[in-house]
Amino acid sequence: MTPAAYIDHHSADLVRQLRHLVGISTVNPPGENYDPITAWLTRELTALGLKSKRFTLPRALLKKSLPPEQHAFPRYNVLGKLVAPGAKKTVHFNAHYDVVPVSGRWKHGNPFSGKIDGGWIFGRGTSDMKGSIASLLLTLQSLRATRTTPRLNVEVSFTADEETDSALGTGWLVEHAPIRPDFAVVMEGGELNQVCCGHNGCIWLEVTVHGRAAHGSRPDLGINALEKMAALVRDLEVYQRQLTRRRWQTPNGRIASPTLNVGGIFSCGAGAKINTVPAHASFSLDRRVLAIESHVGAERDLRAFLAAAARRIPNCCISVTKISENYACFTPPTHPFFAAMAGCVTNVRREPAVFNVSTGFNDMHFFASILKIPTLGYGPGGRKEHAVDEAAKVSELVASAKIYAELLTTFGG
Numbered sequence: 323m324t325p326a327a328y329i330d331h332h333s334a335d336l337v338r339q340l341r342h343l344v345g346i347s348t349v350n351p352p353g354e355n356y357d358p359i360t361a362w363l364t365r366e367l368t369a370l371g372l373k374s375k376r377f378t379l380p381r382a383l384l385k386k387s388l389p390p391e392q393h394a395f396p397r398y399n400v401l402g403k404l405v406a407p408g409a410k411k412t413v414h415f416n417a418h419y420d421v422v423p424v425s426g427r428w429k430h431g432n433p434f435s436g437k438i439d440g441g442w443i444f445g446r447g448t449s450d451m452k453g454s455i456a457s458l459l460l461t462l463q464s465l466r467a468t469r470t471t472p473r474l475n476v477e478v479s480f481t482a483d484e485e486t487d488s489a490l491g492t493g494w495l496v497e498h499a500p501i502r503p504d505f506a507v508v509m510e511g512g513e514l515n516q517v518c519c520g521h522n523g524c525i526w527l528e529v530t531v532h533g534r535a536a537h538g539s540r541p542d543l544g545i546n547a548l549e550k551m552a553a554l555v556r557d558l559e560v561y562q563r564q565l566t567r568r569r570w571q572t573p574n575g576r577i578a579s580p581t582l583n584v585g586g587i588f589s590c591g592a593g594a595k596i597n598t599v600p601a602h603a604s605f606s607l608d609r610r611v612l613a614i615e616s617h618v619g620a621e622r623d624l625r626a627f628l629a630a631a632a633r634r635i636p637n638c639c640i641s642v643t644k645i646s647e648n649y650a651c652f653t654p655p656t657h658p659f660f661a662a663m664a665g666c667v668t669n670v671r672r673e674p675a676v677f678n679v680s681t682g683f684n685d686m687h688f689f690a691s692i693l694k695i696p697t698l699g700y701g702p703g704g705r706k707e708h709a710v711d712e713a714a715k716v717s718e719l720v721a722s723a724k725i726y727a728e729l730l731t732t733f734g735g
């Protein structure tokens with residue numbers, strides 16, 4: 323039996339594994355249940371014939387990197403290795419096992435039940451991205467059961483904290499774990515017939531406007547921080563228009579521009595009261611950086627624009643702090659690794675593959691920018707990631723398992 327035929331016969335195994343993974347609620351923040359899920363994943367990889375190890379991150383590092391309310395939640399990363407006799411090159415498959423918190427009313431009740439309905443599995447993490455983990459586990463099972471030797475050595479990592487900043491997840495892995503990949507597949511970012519060859523970066527800033535409080539009956543004595551903030555936000559529309567004029571054509575012909583989302587979070591700070599002139603107003607900025615832009619230059623530009631805009635507004639005093647950032651990445655899909663993956667996607671899904679650049683970021687940049695290896699994003703995906711009724715399609719989960727198997731058995735590097 324071929325691995326592909328084996329996968330078709332054993333799709334029930336994949337569904338069972340995914341439901342089990344979804345049932346372990348690894349909500350981040352704060353980072354719940356990382357211990358049971360990584361213990362289980364390590365055992366699974368070992369059972370599939372991989373040399374596997376779970377890395378427990380040192381407490382001191384947790385204390386340095388995480389906010390105090392998360393110090394009681396340990397962090398782990400799982401690494402598995404399969405040596406293929408005769409193979410010269412190594413491919414690394416990566417997925418994160420954490421999920422975003424849940425809210426709202428779900429059609430099937432409990433968001434961690436993994437209910438199946440109309441060919442879809444519902445639940446937090448089905449699409450982002452425990453489905454990818456389940457697909458890869460079936461791929462590895464199919465190779466073992468059919469005694470098929472891959473043409474590449476295989477490394478597998480299941481990592482923490484992608485939904486926050488990946489510092490203790492893939493960020494830690496690429497710096498500290500004993501890995502030596504020649505190529506990487508991050509199992510999200512591209513799905514269906516799209517193979518992801520890069521993604522945007524982001525710069526997250528918080529702008530605080532400092533005013534002066536006064537009695538609400540004497541606004542003339544204060545400096546109204548909200549009014550200053552409103553003027554500043556209006557000026558940012560000019561900046562947003564400038565960004566739309568920067569255009570880049572991605573490999574699949576999409577015209578991409580940098581973007582700026584204003585005020586995902588905004589607040590009045592402590593001491594706000596209806597009868598007080600607001601002394602503080604703050605708002606966030608989410609600047610998405612194209613892979614072809616300079617990350618440092620983008621931040622410098624935005625900060626300069628804010629400073630100049632504030633100078634033009636009378637009595638507008640601001641401070642700007644960085645909340646977080648993530649780097650963009652892009653590998654021109656000319657390397658044979660990309661052609662091989664596109665071929666596998668085309669064969670299995672019977673639809674020509676195209677290369678996309680994702681607007682959202684994922685962990686690809688750690689492999690592409692730090693390890694500097696050809697890195698692509700591909701997985702089963704799904705719908706409503708980070709939202710109510712997140713779901714993954716069983717047929718796509720099976721297709722991804724076959725695509726990974728075909729890549730491993732046809733591409734030798």
Ligand SMILES: [Zn+2]
Nearest residue numbers: 450451484510
């Ligand atoms: Zn994800």
